[in-house]
Amino acid sequence: xxMGVPEIEDAKLLFIFGYNGADSHPIVARRIVKAKQKGAKxxxxxxxxxxxxxxxxxxxxxxxxxxxxxxxxxANVIIAEGLADxxxxxDHTNGYEEYKEFxxxxxPEYAEPICHVxxxxxxxxxxxxxxxxxxxxxxxxxxxxxxxxxxxxxGLASLALLTGNFGGPNMGIGPxxxxxxxxxxCDMGALPNCYSGYQSVTDDAVREKFEKAWGVKLSNKVGIPxxxxxxxxxxxxxxxxxxxxxxxxGEDPAQSDPDLNEIRETLEKLDFVVMQDIxxxxxxxxxxxxxxxxxxxxxxxxxxxxxxxxxxxxxAIEPKGDVKTDWEIISLISTAMGYPMHYNxxxxxxxxxxxxxPSFFGAxxxxxxxxxxxxxPCRDESMEDKGTPYLFTGGKxxxxxxxxxxxxxxxxxxxxxxxxEYPYSxxxxxxxxxxxxxxxxxxxxxxxxxxxxPGWIQMSPEDCEKLNVKEGDLIKVYSKRGSLITRVLPTxxxxxxxxxxxxxxxxxxxxxxxxxxxxPVSNTPESKYCAINLEKIDDQAWAEQYVKDSxxxxxxxxxxxxxxxxx
Amino acid sequence: MGKxxxxxxxxxxxxxxxxxxxxxxxxxxxxxxxxxxxxxxxxLKGHYGWDYLNDPQIxxxxxxxxxxxxxxxxxxxxxxxxxxxxxxxxxxxxxxxGPDSIMGTGSARGPGNEANFVMQKFMRAAIGTNNVDHCAxx
Numbered sequence: 001x002x003m004g005v006p007e008i009e010d011a012k013l014l015f016i017f018g019y020n021g022a023d024s025h026p027i028v029a030r031r032i033v034k035a036k037q038k039g040a041k042x043x044x045x046x047x048x049x050x051x052x053x054x055x056x057x058x059x060x061x062x063x064x065x066x067x068x069x070x071x072x073x074x075a076n077v078i079i080a081e082g083l084a085d086x087x088x089x090x091d092h093t094n095g096y097e098e099y100k101e102f103x104x105x106x107x108p109e110y111a112e113p114i115c116h117v118x119x120x121x122x123x124x125x126x127x128x129x130x131x132x133x134x135x136x137x138x139x140x141x142x143x144x145x146x147x148x149x150x151x152x153x154x155g156l157a158s159l160a161l162l163t164g165n166f167g168g169p170n171m172g173i174g175p176x177x178x179x180x181x182x183x184x185x186c187d188m189g190a191l192p193n194c195y196s197g198y199q200s201v202t203d204d205a206v207r208e209k210f211e212k213a214w215g216v217k218l219s220n221k222v223g224i225p226x227x228x229x230x231x232x233x234x235x236x237x238x239x240x241x242x243x244x245x246x247x248x249x250g251e252d253p254a255q256s257d258p259d260l261n262e263i264r265e266t267l268e269k270l271d272f273v274v275m276q277d278i279x280x281x282x283x284x285x286x287x288x289x290x291x292x293x294x295x296x297x298x299x300x301x302x303x304x305x306x307x308x309x310x311x312x313x314x315x316a317i318e319p320k321g322d323v324k325t326d327w328e329i330i331s332l333i334s335t336a337m338g339y340p341m342h343y344n345x346x347x348x349x350x351x352x353x354x355x356x357x358p359s360f361f362g363a364x365x366x367x368x369x370x371x372x373x374x375x376x377p378c379r380d381e382s383m384e385d386k387g388t389p390y391l392f393t394g395g396k397x398x399x400x401x402x403x404x405x406x407x408x409x410x411x412x413x414x415x416x417x418x419x420x421e422y423p424y425s426x427x428x429x430x431x432x433x434x435x436x437x438x439x440x441x442x443x444x445x446x447x448x449x450x451x452x453x454p455g456w457i458q459m460s461p462e463d464c465e466k467l468n469v470k471e472g473d474l475i476k477v478y479s480k481r482g483s484l485i486t487r488v489l490p491t492x493x494x495x496x497x498x499x500x501x502x503x504x505x506x507x508x509x510x511x512x513x514x515x516x517x518x519x520p521v522s523n524t525p526e527s528k529y530c531a532i533n534l535e536k537i538d539d540q541a542w543a544e545q546y547v548k549d550s551x552x553x554x555x556x557x558x559x560x561x562x563x564x565x566x567x
Numbered sequence: 568m569g570k571x572x573x574x575x576x577x578x579x580x581x582x583x584x585x586x587x588x589x590x591x592x593x594x595x596x597x598x599x600x601x602x603x604x605x606x607x608x609x610x611l612k613g614h615y616g617w618d619y620l621n622d623p624q625i626x627x628x629x630x631x632x633x634x635x636x637x638x639x640x641x642x643x644x645x646x647x648x649x650x651x652x653x654x655x656x657x658x659x660x661x662x663x664x665g666p667d668s669i670m671g672t673g674s675a676r677g678p679g680n681e682a683n684f685v686m687q688k689f690m691r692a693a694i695g696t697n698n699v700d701h702c703a704x705x
Contacts, residue, residue: 005581005604026610027581177580181683182675185701188683190673192700196684201697214692219666223690223697229670243670243698245660249686250674251702272656278677279619279627289653290641292630293678296577297587297594297620301679303575305582305604313679316572316587317594317620321631322646326674326682329650330689336654339693341685349681373582373603433611435578436676442626444618447611452625506626558627 001307002172002391003136004375009034010170013041013132015125017156018067018142018528022051023432025176025306032138041132043125045070046142047427048458048500049493058125064427064498065414065529066115068148070122071155072408073111075103077126078162084130088164092395092403099158099406114411130163134171141178145428145528147415150521154407161404167395177306179436184304187360187376188353192223197357213356216339225523227257230266230516245272249326250293254282255437255506258514258525259481276329279439280558282506292323295440299325300346302368304376308388310363311373363387414529415517422479422531424463424499428510431455431502438504454547455505456489459534463497464490467536474543476535477501482512485543499532507550573600577677578612581605585613594620657694666695673701 008014008031021029032052036042042056045067053059062070078084079100089096108119115122129135137160143152157173165171177183189195199206202220211218224232224243232243246267257263267273267286275287278295298319302310324332327349331341343349347365354361362378362385374387397404418425433450434441441447457477459469469475473488477499486501486508494500501510515530537543556562569590576583584602587594594617599609622629633649634641644652660668671690673683683701690699 025579025581027579027583027605027608027613030608179675179702180575180577180579180582180677181679182702183580184680185673185675185683188673188680189687190683190699190701191687192697195687195691201691210691214688216692217695218691219695219697221667221697223667223699224670226670226672226700226702232670240665240668242664242668244664244668245657245670247657247669247671247690249672249682250676250678251672253702256702272660274653274657277630279629281627284630287641288636288656289649290630290634291649291653292633295620296677297574297617299679301681303577303582303679305575306580307582307604309582309603310680311575311582311584311602312573313577314572314574316574316589317592320622321629322633323631324646326678327685330682330685332646332650333654333657334689334693336650337658337693339689341689341693343685346679346681349684353681353684372584435612435616439627440577440619440677441612441616443623444616445623445625446615446618448625450611555624555626560624560628 001174001176002166003170003174004307004309004389005031005305007170007390008032008136008138009038011035011040011134011136012170013043013129013135015043015129015135015137016052017045017137017139019138019140019176020046020048020050020052020142020430021138021176024140024178024430026432028176041128043128047495047498058121058128060117060121060125061495063116064425065146066411067143067146067152068155068409068411069106069111069114070117071152071159072103072106072411073108073122074126074129074159075099075162075408076106077108077123078130078159079103081127083127084162085164088395089162092397093161093406094401094403095406099408102408129159134168135163135165136171137173138176139174140176142528144175144522144524145526147517147519147526148412149519149524151407151409157404158406158408161406166392166404169390172390172392174307181303183306183308184302187304192225195356196353197359199357210356227518227523227525230262233266233269234262244270246270247274247276248283249276252277252281252283252437252439254286255509255511256503258511258527259516260509260511261482262516276326279443281437281439285557291329292321293326293329294319294323302346302350305373308375309373310368310376312368415526416515416530418497418531422533424497424532424534426479426499426501426510426513426530426532427528428503428514429500431504434502434504436504438506442504453505453507453551454486455502455508456487458489458491458494458500460494460496460498461490461492464488467534469536474537474540474547476537477513477532478535479513479530479532481515484508484510484512485537485546506554507547571598576609576613576616578616583609583613585609587617661694667698669694669696670698673699675701
């Protein structure tokens, strides 16, 4: 996020795009409510009536997969009505003339049939966004998990450039990142193109610095993204380009990745799969080696929050069982392979990382102890440098010339759309009481009691009536790739023809249905759109028994002695 | 004697600060702390999301011993065997197909920044590839 979480409540206008804070980040969503209480205007763009949409001044309930058209129609209005910040554009940006030319075509009337949002509503939203004293954009997976995702992110950033909403407090653009440490994994260089602090592996000077520190020659070839693994295993003909071994650390692709059938086939075909985790999971069932590690609560370290805030995690209890910290396991394997690595504690690792990463260099353990949280960049070790609450101060951007770049391109529909055979769309969403693949929250008694298998499919009351199903009925859902059974949840929050499933469930595992299509730049899968069909199950007693038996068999597979412990 | 340990919540990217209340080596509850982002508030996951550490075995089971698949079945082994077996197999594959035939992941979840730094260093320096990525995309 270009801003900090606390700033949300002081924005004069919040433009919330494909982001359902109440379910994904309840404590961030609290700031949205506070902003409203302080008098901010709220505009929500979402295909569902989310909690934020309920309290919004304006809700643009667009059709899923039409984001780019809406964003550019907003730009069209802002320019056409003379609401752009000409001074900011002149002083701090590039590419305005081309941008202006491109979005000319995207009139609200042009966007209306694509987005299913009335042209007049788009005009009003654009005017409000441009006119507010400080407007902040918050976006989430409703932007990123489409095959046209990076374009939309750049499109949203262009709206902020167009209206001068960068460089000061309570404005900017905020991707509110989902998982607790997804920011941190990126910060540390668990990415195929960069080392820690987003230092490029193709930059010779950077690479030489790391080579010197690590005493080894490093590859200057960008690695492959995670979502390319199935292709590189199943379809790659050249043995030299094939992936043969997969070291999976703290994730469960066999639950979280799209098109699970393909993932299972991939894991099956690989010569060697290492799984390092805290719980047995679906990936573990196909692994060749399982390395058990300590969990949150049992080890020290640092997480990065969605707003670039480093903060400590601390060991509270001794782990049970014969487990090791993740970094110790990796170091032991490395040493056994002839590249010795040894650390006594996380501070030693952090200090090595800092010494190689100028933008994080100032965020020492001591300073974190004193301040609690530090938002990067933090370059200086002295206590004077307390980090950076918001980026691009004074409109200075990270491009080499310090200027922000406008971006526009044609809207593209999702890769798989509704058809007579698969007449409904499906989007995967979040469950407020559960997290990710659910191995953690699904094993917390209070949370499991609130919501458990097989999960729900959110459907409009009209569609429920058409299919003659009611709340709680088990229903069959299928796509070209797979099928599952889940429960019907009729809700006025969704439009007819569109359905939603949370991705936490193992029986109602929506990733059996999703497509493996990717955004060409980020390689993020299009989890927010695929075509499905629904089939009423007449024999509900059979279906209930099926769910019960499936749960028992999952638990048994996961190593639980089911004779001893009832669900 | 009980103790309170200040930490960051492991769910979602809000970075809420909380105290884990520990008695006799067990976590018994969580209390919100006055963190920069959460100001003394927690959501339901923050309040009740520590219970998996007690391994109640509702959905799955905590891993407590390294395992190697032998004749199709996962068998518990000692750490020495697990580490040397993993190192040998990875070295073999690296020798046969080159470093770019191996893929590794970071983790956006519980392990923390230091473990991710070590993982990408391992993939880059020990294996010799930039094939390292994590689930930011999914």
